[in-house]
Amino acid sequence: MQTEPFRDVQEFDDGYLEITWAKRRKILDDKEEFYPDDALVVRDALIWLFRTRNIADPDDMEYEDLSVMLGRYPIVSQEEDLFGLVTEERLIALMTKIDTLLQEEVHEVSFYADDFHGKGTAFGETFNMHELTAAHRTFPHDTLVRVTNLENHQSVVVRINDRGPYIDGRDMDLSFAAFRQIADHSRGVIHARFERLGNKNLAGLCGDGETRYQKRITKAYRFHRGVPHTFPLGQTLALRANKWFVIRSIIYPDGMIENVQDWVPPEDFFSITPSMKGEYRFRFSTPFRHSREMRMNVIDCPKAQN
Template sequence: MRRALTVLFALLIAMPCAAEGWVPRRDGFLLIWESIRRPAEEQITPEFDDVQLGDLGFTEISYACERHILDDAENFRPNDPLLLSDALVWLYRTRNVDELDAMEEGDLPVLLARYPLVEPDADLSARLSRDMLFQMIRSLDAMLAEEIHEVSFYADDFHGNGTAFGETFDMNALTAAHRTFPPDTLVRVINQDNGLTVTVRVNDRGPYVEGRDMDLSLAAFEEVADRSNGVIRARFQRLGDQSLVDMCTQEAQRFQKRITRDVRFHRGIPHVWQVGKKLSLGANRFFVVRGVTYPDGTHMRTQDWVGTDERFHFTPAIAGTYIFLVGTADGRRREMRMIVQQCGGQQ
């Protein structure tokens, strides 16, 4: 499978420029970022001189630089062509395949030996098209989903202690410790020997045993194996941050992000949401929520203007379809629908 994907990408590299041209660095990074379903914390201070507050991708790019996913530099060069070397580094870093200090451009030969996305003699200065980048994303995620990991558990001796992220460890909750996955990442763990699965939330760092890749809480481990097994072989399916995953279906949330071409929500209005779950809307430009129509037909007129450092908050109390009427400072409007449900599909 790896060989087939590598050959396919090698063919794509050899193709002439795609119809839409080479993907700019900003667009390429945002495609990579959105594919991991990880939220970006709001930023106020620019990390790059040429990506300022209000610019498309400001939040994601600034946050990624702060987290050392992007290298610190004076300029990001958002409109320059995306080069293969940068795309590879960003892909490996966003997938947390190793420690950050082991994923520099100089480490690419080692990383490519583990995850061969291109041929060893590929030109790392080659410009990428959108199609090429999509193929790389799909190829790496497919490889990671097939990896076999050694997984164990931790329980009584740690119950009630603090985790690396400031929580109290509860061996009866469905949580896990991982060395590189961000906190609150949801991971589906699949026991390679019996096919049983459990979805856990990363809330701790570890394990610190050579060759071991994850420690599950006792409750999570017992979902897929008997405690007496001690260690299992498992595959991981990284679902994304818990805030961007539908907890009813454990599938990725899909969001409506654009009011217009130039006005874009940071996260957006989801197609499907849950009763009682708070929704917060912010954007890269001023926007207005002109009104919300409720499932029973009631229309709430709001005319709430929201600045770039402000948020519009909404928590649905009943199931059904909600319609948001949003607009921009120049008078453009758009309707966005959101289906709200109870977990289990009860409407």
């Protein structure tokens, strides 16, 4: 019987949770084997980056669509060898480029209200025009997005709970309440920028969702609470385990690598207070050098959500 997510990726392997998450969201291909020891090439790295950013429907982000996506987001040159190997530094550089382009991208935004109030959304919810929600064609359900009106620089944080809009050139439909926070409803359409803040259900801190933690370094070495998938900016994360563990290194969202090499006994803890948004990558190990990487997305959590 096939192992979830792949036959050659076991539950206690490095990256198991991340690989499972990626396959379930169609970021990784639906194959039976992952080949974790194979080198990463540019073509695969680009496809995975585009899929993680939800720039299009998953069916429109296959290898044959790569030239179209690179035309829209030229993060590599046309002369780039797509089958060349990707180093960790190169991958971080590609991530930075695509995220910069996405932050600078201008979107056309409108709203929907009375005609849809009380009706069902694509995700089985009941649309309420008075809540701070939005419809987007590809962002996952419950994604939190900060939408900023480029004309007046007013912003609102919304939760994705519907699909759409289905008008050419339109990128998002806000609820009536959300649109009114950043523009007069008589405008009808505005130009805005998007900033994805994370997933409401994974965060468990921007709403009533359940927080998920990465607890195991190995089967025998466990954190009492663990590393959350999502964590609020400026708060302190304290990690304590049932046995001695080692925090080997931390890779920060800006690509800086800190070689910590800090040994932590069971009666003590390791703490960190994130000062920048983005993905943090921790490398933990046991005294016997069994290691595991855990990732944490730090977000600027809004004070209130609907």
